[in-house]
Amino acid sequence: MFDLIIEGGTVIDGTGAPRLRADVAIAQGRVAAIGALSALAARERFDARGRIVAPGFIDVHTHDDRLLLDTPVGAHSKLSQGVTTVVTGNCGVSLAPLQAATSPPAPLDLLGTDAWRFARFGDYLDELEASGPAVNAACLVGHSTLRVRHMDRLDREATSHEAQRMAGDLADALAAGAIGMSTGLYYPPARAASMQEVVAVGAPLTGAGGVITMHIRDESDAIDEALREALLIGRTLGVDTVLSHHKLVGKANHGRSVQTLAMIEQAAEGQPVCFDCYPYNASSTMLLPGRVAQSDDVRVTWSKADASAAGQSLFALARERGVTPEQLAQDLQPAGAIYFAMSEADVSRILAHPMAMVGSDGLAHDVSPHPRLWGTFPRVLGHYVRERRLFSLETAVHKMTGLSARRFGLRGRGVLAPGHHADVVVFDAQRVADRATFAHPTEVSAGIDAVFVNGRLACRDGRSLDVHAGRVLRHGRAD
Known part of the structure; x- marks a missing residue:
């Protein structure tokens, strides 16, 4: 008996090959089978109809x-x-x-x-x-x-x-x-x-x-x-x-x-x-005065010298304070920034x-x-x-x-295949979209229905369900 069958979805296996309609069975944290599996027994089933399974x-x-x-x-x-x-x-x-x-x-x-x-x-x-x-x-x-x-x-x-x-x-x-x-x-x-x-x-x-x-x-x-x-x-x-x-x-x-x-x-x-x-x-990295002139705008992401600057335009703040953007970048150190360049x-x-x-x-x-x-x-x-x-x-x-x-x-x-670890995402290709913006950078994305990490349901519709399902992937060692 399988632990889980993700059924009714369209599989895109990660190799670049064309998609196919198939069920995905998981057992002991690994992909056990891919194909027409709806008649087989499983402890749990996940309905992926109308969704991509990748x-x-x-x-x-x-x-x-x-x-x-x-x-x-x-x-x-x-x-x-x-x-x-x-x-x-x-x-x-x-x-x-x-x-x-x-x-x-x-x-x-x-x-x-x-x-x-x-x-x-x-x-x-x-x-x-x-x-x-x-x-x-x-x-x-x-x-x-x-x-x-x-x-x-x-x-x-x-x-x-x-x-x-x-x-x-x-x-x-x-x-x-x-x-x-x-x-x-x-x-x-x-x-x-x-x-x-x-x-x-x-x-x-x-x-x-x-x-x-x-x-x-x-x-x-x-x-x-x-x-x-x-x-x-x-x-x-x-x-x-x-x-x-x-x-x-x-x-x-x-x-x-x-x-x-x-x-x-x-x-x-x-x-x-x-x-x-x-x-x-x-791009985004540490706030560097030398990067300012290359950019159409610079948004401060954090500043130890002035916490109120976070999330604001360096150029707009510089105008308000009557200094050059380069001088303000120096005054805000240490700090981080987003560069539109x-x-x-x-x-x-x-x-x-x-x-x-x-x-x-x-x-x-x-x-x-x-x-x-x-x-x-x-x-x-x-x-x-x-x-x-x-x-x-x-x-x-x-x-x-x-x-x-x-x-x-x-x-x-990285590939859905029998024997591989069951890291799987189920998403709606017609609805998936990023919602995070520069003004609201921590908004949860849309259209990601479910995420399985090593066969465990870790996230459903953006809600974390299991935050300890990951592993350390050590070089040169079987995992």
């Missing part, structure tokens, strides 16, 4: 390291949009291995200030596993976190001894189950790091088969040079390379995605490389590319976060598939499931 979505670019440790109350930003697995530790920032009594330097503080207690990466994974996360977690080690841990000054390249110690921490983390390393060469803590330093620190990735994800050094005027550096790092290490949140920033660079995508395609002929992106033409044509072109995976890059601890934290995946399905018809529903699901699982080595996930 693999649970995989958010390949998150900063959920600390969020995963918390027991959610109310709606969950990831479960409510159909996400069953997240990749954490992106942009060079991971919660471990680092012990800090005070707030670490930005952008590490985007993970908060009070959870920097893990001396070893394995300690973090163990606590996460013991707490039972809401979704599955595959975790990266942040290069910037390693720099903060081992260097007395961040405005210089690491010495060979420091790089060796960082590489030792990475090797320990990989042995404990980390899936790879991330970099954030754009940000102050790692801006002084050379390519040679990153290769030296990342050396353990080669033997372990880990992945490297890269927030490249520049996403505006110098993007070509930054891409070449990132691709060379991946090629030198001989590992799978993921270019994080690929985009072009600033009006002068609008349209250049034609060239950057061609560069990535050419590189892919000789090395394993792909990229993630989010379906919005605004991207072209919708570039966003669409990048998202539609066959190498593109979907990642939210949401910042869970911002006071007034970018709406991508709550709306990324339904936005792809509703706005870009149903309304814009940018690509098919099968292609969209593949970008959010099977492609992601393959690129990150998440075995038994």
